[in-house]
Every structure is written in structure tokens, then in C-alpha cells.
Amino acid sequence: xxxxxxxxxxxxxCPQQSTGSQAIQADPISAMVPERYPLAELxxxxxxxxxxxxxxxxxxxxxxxxxxSFHPSSPTTPSSIxxxxxxxPSSSGEEDEGRTSDPPSPDPSDRFQCAxxxxxxxxxxxxxxxxxxxxxxGTNANLxxxxxxxxxxxxxxxxxxxHCPKEYNSLGALKMHIRSxxxxxxxxxxxxxxxxxxxLRGHIRTHTGERPFSCPHCNRAFADxxxxxxxxxxxxxxxxxxxxxxxRTFSRMSLLHKHTVSSCCPSA
DNA sequence: CTGGGGACGGGGCCC
DNA sequence: TGGGCCCCGTCCCCA
Numbered sequence: 001x002x003x004x005x006x007x008x009x010x011x012x013x014c015p016q017q018s019t020g021s022q023a024i025q026a027d028p029i030s031a032m033v034p035e036r037y038p039l040a041e042l043x044x045x046x047x048x049x050x051x052x053x054x055x056x057x058x059x060x061x062x063x064x065x066x067x068x069s070f071h072p073s074s075p076t077t078p079s080s081i082x083x084x085x086x087x088x089p090s091s092s093g094e095e096d097e098g099r100t101s102d103p104p105s106p107d108p109s110d111r112f113q114c115a116x117x118x119x120x121x122x123x124x125x126x127x128x129x130x131x132x133x134x135x136x137x138g139t140n141a142n143l144x145x146x147x148x149x150x151x152x153x154x155x156x157x158x159x160x161x162x163h164c165p166k167e168y169n170s171l172g173a174l175k176m177h178i179r180s181x182x183x184x185x186x187x188x189x190x191x192x193x194x195x196x197x198x199x200l201r202g203h204i205r206t207h208t209g210e211r212p213f214s215c216p217h218c219n220r221a222f223a224d225x226x227x228x229x230x231x232x233x234x235x236x237x238x239x240x241x242x243x244x245x246x247x248r249t250f251s252r253m254s255l256l257h258k259h260t261v262s263s264c265c266p267s268a
Numbered sequence: 269c270t271g272g273g274g275a276c277g278g279g280g281c282c283c
Numbered sequence: 284t285g286g287g288c289c290c291c292g293t294c295c296c297c298a
Contacts (some may be wrong), residue, residue: 012273127279164279172284173279198287199276206275220273226290227273254293 090205159174160167163181168174183193185200189207194200202224205211211221213228217235232238233251241256242249250256 175285176279195277196287198289199278202276222273224273224275225288226292227275229290231273251271252293253291258270 085101159169159171161174161177161181163178166177169178179195183195185194185197186192187194187200187203188209189204192203194203205223209223211223213223213225214251215228215231215235217232222231230252236251239249239251241251241253243256243259245260248259248261
């Protein structure tokens with residue numbers, strides 16, 4: 001029954017069963033029609049080029065990650081926004097405690113580091129898989145001309161999507177991405193298609209009205225866990241996102257964006 | 269204008 | 284290798 005709840009998210013997880021079991025067991029589950037999956041869409045490995053590296057920078061709220069979604073015309077400098085340090089033991093930040101929305105704790109003791117490239121993995125399994133990527137990367141090495149292994153461990157890519165410019169360094173990742181083009185999961189109620197079954201399940205809740213995620217503070221229920229997470233921020237006195245100009249905090253990045261662009265420091 | 273909810277997309281991780 | 288799940292994030296809409 002206990003599922004994998006990384007980083008203590010079970011603290012505010014719904015009291016009901018796991019996400020995959022409620023209300024989906026009846027008709028809605030039959031709404032999933034994942035038979036449309038054209039594997040033939042998978043590309044060959046002939047394509048080879050380096051692509052932009054997706055670093056984990058965005059995960060630690062670095063300001064450099066912010067302008068990606070800023071309005072192009074906005075003169076706001078990224079440096080006007082800074083991640084809020086919630087390290088202070090504020091009781092208001094209780095629901096944020098231990099979640100992965102926080103920067104991952106260094107805790108090197110339980111990290112599994114790759115001897116090849118130094119990348120830290122969260123588990124032995126992850127490390128094993130990562131090391132396999134070195135093996136497969138060796139296979140792909142001629143696809144991705146790269147001589148600096150240590151520096152390029154995160155940059156090599158060999159599998160290119162034929163529908164868009166995206167590239168991936170593993171076939172599995174590419175297959176997953178291609179689903180976003182093929183949308184194999186179709187809602188039988190409204191016909192809307194989704195890339196993954198659980199996306200469809202979430203969508204089906206909009207039809208059924210099911211709200212399995214409830215707030216422990218106000219008992220308000222949500223159909224989407226992410227929305228509950230955002231809601232929990234409203235109960236926190238100190239919000240996660242802070243404007244470095246006026247120190248005002250916001251529950252959402254988007255609100256911070258609006259604030260910096262429109263009212264606080266639009267010309268900064 | 270601001271804050272918040274609803275709906276959804278996508279990459280990563282674990283089994 | 285694939286499915287399921289998690290988290291992060293965005294966009295839109297409304298009060």
C-alpha cells in the first residue's frame with residue numbers, strides 16, 4: 001500500500017488510496033486507449049549532434065533559469081529575482097519541509113557518484129543505470145563526436161525526434177518524448193488525447209469531479225497534486241518565491257513574474 | 269492588479 | 284525496457 005513518496009511528500013498526500021486506484025477503476029480506466037503508439041516513429045540513430053544541455057540549474061531556483069519564461073519585451077533583469085532562502089526554521093514552512101521542491105540536500109553520504117564523470121546519483125540503481133549510459137554512450141560515441149567525456153557526460157545526445165528538434169541520449173527518453181507527439185491516450189468522454197496514461201487519469205477527474213488530494217490545513221480538495229502543492233503555499237506565511245528588490249514573497253513563480261514585470265521593478 | 273485555482277505538459281526516478 | 288508516479292512548471296481564467 002505504501003508507495004514511493006520521495007522526500008516526504010506523503011505528509012500531505014491524500015488520505016485515500018494511491019493515486020492510481022480511485023475512481024479510475026471503473027469506466028474511466030477504460031477511457032485509456034493507448035493502442036496508438038507508432039513505434040515506427042522512432043528515428044534511426046544516424047543523426048548526431050550535440051544539443052543544449054539540460055542542467056539541473058532550474059531545480060535550484062537560480063536566477064539564470066528565470067528569464068526563460070519572461071516576456072521578451074520585459075527589461076527585467078533576472079537578478080531582480082532570487083530564490084527565497086527558506087532555511088530558517090520557520091514554522092510556516094512546514095509543508096515545504098523535506099520536499100524536493102527544496103533544493104536537494106547535499107547529503108553526500110547517500111549519494112552514488114559515478115567514477116567516470118562524477119555525477120551523483122540518488123540511488124544505486126540510478127548509478128547503475130547512469131553507468132550503463134556510459135556504455136551505451138560509448139556505442140553512441142561515434143554518433144556524438146565528443147572527445148571530452150568528463151565534460152560532456154550530460155551533453156551527448158544520439159536520438160533525435162523526427163517531429164521536432166529535440167534530441168535525447170537514450171531511446172527510452174526519446175520514446176517518452178514521442179508520446180507527446182502521438183498522444184496515444186484518448187479520453188472516451190471528450191476525445192481529448194494525452195501523452196501519458198496518468199495525464200489522462202488527471203483529465204478524467206475533470207469529468208468525474210474526483211478530488212483525491214486534500215489540504216491538511218483547510219480540507220480543500222484538489223484533483224491535481226501540483227495544484228495542492230501550490231495551494232499549500234497559500235497557507236505559508238513565507239512564500240517560496242521572493243522578489244529580491246522588495247523582498248516580497250509569492251506562492252508561485254508566475255506571480256513573481258507578474259510582480260516584477262508590472263509593478264515592482266519593471267525597469268530594473 | 270493581484271492572488272489563487274484548474275488543467276495540463278514534460279523530464280526524471282523507481283520498480 | 285516500459286509503466287507508473289513525482290515534481291516542477293506554465294498558461295488560462297476568475298474573484
